[in-house]
Amino acid sequence: xxxxxALFIILAAALFIIxxxxxxGVPLGATGPPNATGAIDGQKIKLSRGSYHWEHxxxxxxxxxxxxxxxxxxxxxxxxxxxxxxxAPAEIQFSDKSEPQLTAYLWKEDARGxxxxxxxxxxxxxxxxGEYVVEVWAEWPNGNASxxxxxxxxxxxx
Numbered sequence: 001x002x003x004x005x006a007l008f009i010i011l012a013a014a015l016f017i018i019x020x021x022x023x024x025g026v027p028l029g030a031t032g033p034p035n036a037t038g039a040i041d042g043q044k045i046k047l048s049r050g051s052y053h054w055e056h057x058x059x060x061x062x063x064x065x066x067x068x069x070x071x072x073x074x075x076x077x078x079x080x081x082x083x084x085x086x087x088a089p090a091e092i093q094f095s096d097k098s099e100p101q102l103t104a105y106l107w108k109e110d111a112r113g114x115x116x117x118x119x120x121x122x123x124x125x126x127x128x129x130g131e132y133v134v135e136v137w138a139e140w141p142n143g144n145a146s147x148x149x150x151x152x153x154x155x156x157x158x
Contacts, residue, residue, distance in 0.1 A: 031056060031065055033145035034096040036136065040084050040125070045149055047092070047136060048075050052145035072135040072148040073107045081152040087127040090151075092136055100138040107133040129155045 032054050036047040050069040055062055069075065084090075092102060104116040104123040112135070117124045126132055136147040 031063075032067070033138065033140070033143055034094040034098060036092060036094050036138070036147045038090050038092050038149060040082060040088050040090045040151070043082060043084075045082050045090075047147035047149045048079060050075055050135075050146035050148055052143060054143035054145070056142070069146070071107070071110055072105075072146060073110050073133055075148045076107070076133040076150045079148065079150045081131055081150040083152045083154055084125055085156050086125075086129070086153050088125050088153075089122045090125055090134075090149075091122050092147075093121065094138070098140060100140045100144075103137045103139075105135045105137070107135055125151055126153055129153050 033049065033052050035049065038045040038047055050072060052065075052067050054065045056065075094100070099121065102118055102121065102123070104118050106113040106116065106126065116126075116134070123134075123136070125134070131150065131152050134149050134151060136149075138145050138147065
C-alpha cells in the first residue's frame with residue numbers, strides 16, 4: 001500500500017514537472033507584450049505595436065519571442081492622425097495594468113528624432129502645429145516593445 005502511494009506521488013510530480021516545461025498553461029500575454037492604449041484630452045487612442053522581444057521563464061527553460069516589424073514611420077502610414085491641442089499630455093496604459101519603463105520619441109522620415117518629456121505614464125506632445133509620428137518604447141523585466149501613434153497638433157487661438 002505504501003509503495004502504491006509513493007509511486008502515485010512520484011508519477012504525479014513527474015507529470016506536473018513535464019507539463020510545466022511544455023508551455024501548457026502559459027498565462028495569456030506571456031508570449032508577447034500587452035496591448036497599449038492612450039488617452040489625450042478624453043480621447044481614447046489605440047497604439048499600434050511594432051517590434052518586440054519577450055521572454056517567458058518556465059521551470060527548466062526560457063522561451064523568447066522576437067517579432068520584427070516595420071519602423072514606426074512606416075507603421076504610421078497606416079494610422080489615422082488624432083487631432084490634439086498644442087502641448088496636450090498623452091497618458092499611456094497597458095492591457096495587463098503593468099507599469100513598464102517608458103521612453104517616447106518623435107520620428108522624422110525613417111529615423112528617431114527628438115525624445116519627448118515623460119512623467120510617470122504621461123508624455124507631453126509637441127506644442128508646434130503639424131503631424132507627428134510618436135513612438136513609445138516600453139521596457140519590462142521580461143522584454144520590451146515599440147508602440148506607435150500619430151497626432152495632428154492644432155494651435156489654439158485664445
